[in-house]
Amino acid sequence: MNQKEMLSKLKTARWPMYILVIIGYMLTPFHRTAPAIMGPDLMKELGLSAVDFGSLGLTFMVAFALAQAPCGILLDKLGARRGVTIVLLLTAMGSFMFSMAHSLTMIIIARAIIAAALGGFLIGGAKIISQWFTTSEYPVMWAMFMGFGTMGGIGATSPLQFLMANYGWRNSFAIIAGASAIVAVVTYLVMRDRPSDAGIPATPDELAGEVASISPAGPAKTGMAAIKQLISMPQMWLSALLVIGVTSSGQALTALWGGVFLADVYKLTKPVIGEILFASAIGAVLGCFIAGWLMKKIKITGVLISGTLGFLILWVYMLLNLRGLSVMELKVIMFLMGVVHMYVIACNFTLIKTLVPTELLGTGMGLVNMCAFIFGAGVFQQIWGIIIQNISKGAKPYPVEAFEAAMWLQVVFLTISVGCALYFIKTLNKSASRAVSGI
DSSP states (O other): OOHHHHHHHHHHHHHHHHHHHHHHHHHHHHHHHHHHHHHHHHHHHHTOOHHHHHHHHHHHHHHHHHHHHHHHHHHHHHHHHHHHHHHHHHHHHHHHHHHHOOSHHHHHHHHHHHHHHHTTHHHHHHHHHHHHSOTTTHHHHHHHHHHHHHTHHHHTTHHHHHHHHHHHHHHHHHHHHHHHHHHHHHHHHHOOSSGGGGTOOSOHHHHHTOOOOOOOOOOOOOHHHHHHHHHTOHHHHHHHHHHHHHHHHHHIIIIIIHHHHHHHHHOOOHHHHHHHHHHHHHHHHHHHHHHHHHHHHHHHHHHHHHHHHHHHHHHHHHHHTGGGOOHHHHHHHHHHHHHHHHHHHHHHHHHHHHHSOGGGHHHHHHHHHHHIIIIIIIIHHHHHHHHHHHHHTTOSSOOHHHHHHHHHHHHHHHHHHHHHHHHHHHHHHHHHHHHHHTO
16 A cells, blocks of 8 residues: 555545544533423422532533543543443433432432543543644644534533423434444444554654644653642643633533523523523633634734633623613523633633643643643532522522522632733733744
């Protein structure tokens, strides 16, 4: 087989695998945000309190965050083919358990299994893209992977509402479990860890005539040594605080409490609630793509300040007008919140590249991502439950005052996010500019 034939075989073989890792990654935002649509049905059928419901969000986010490192070890040891297959099967098992659960304990166990499995999809995508695409193709393919993967959140809005309306929430998740199992089988049959496993004895860079860039050597630190170095850097703490404020605001409303909030405060029907959350999911997808383009135009710090400040303005506007918002206003606000949420998150990961040494980049991103999901998403969802439960005294539907109190807490933390972004504008414009020029 000559070079031209190998390159043609490579290009033919890699696209099905790329599509499979996108499908896998789409399950992450889907399962994370599904309770926002299912919330009213779950709380009614299982008799869940606000604190019980908040614990579902906390369990999911903590399990997801804690599983990222083990999932990375699993995929590094077994390869993307077997690793992604395993996490797909675990996702199917957790989804089936969820569909059969009749108690809070079983619901929590099922959600924890799903969340732990989902930690492997992002890593699986990175491994396939790095092995099957050239160095110059990687940035674009990664951005597309993130953007299309985020579209999984759309499936947890109106499409999930349609399934629930026709089959009920239990049968809907049984269907999702079956689909995940089918994708797992296809993944094992189709996916290969590297071109050599498919009979292509050359790397994509070699076949395309490219020279892969090699990072300069640095002190190899791993484990606790690397973690100690990173947590001693004030800028890493500021990056984590920035993303906690944004993630807690976006996730608390769209990933867990959105359906209950819209049903109790505005007395909206399930189809209308699905449409509003659908608008948020669409915004999140667009935010991923917009961030990459704008970082070249207004630099990393420009994206951070415009995103955090924009989110704060949107949140305060919604809060001050909470009792009189129309359905159209809610759709527009939730759409824009989805945009700025992912807009900031995508940019913050690029910011980390300018803060940590190359050899510590993975550890740095892992630490910040862990903070985002444990504190920004999980803990705040539980805090919302405690606030709402205490103010409402357990009475349902929950009053608007209960949601107002929880939302004022987010104003405080979004203000902190803006402050962190302002700090980076003052101190990192030069380094951020250099980082963007290499995107």
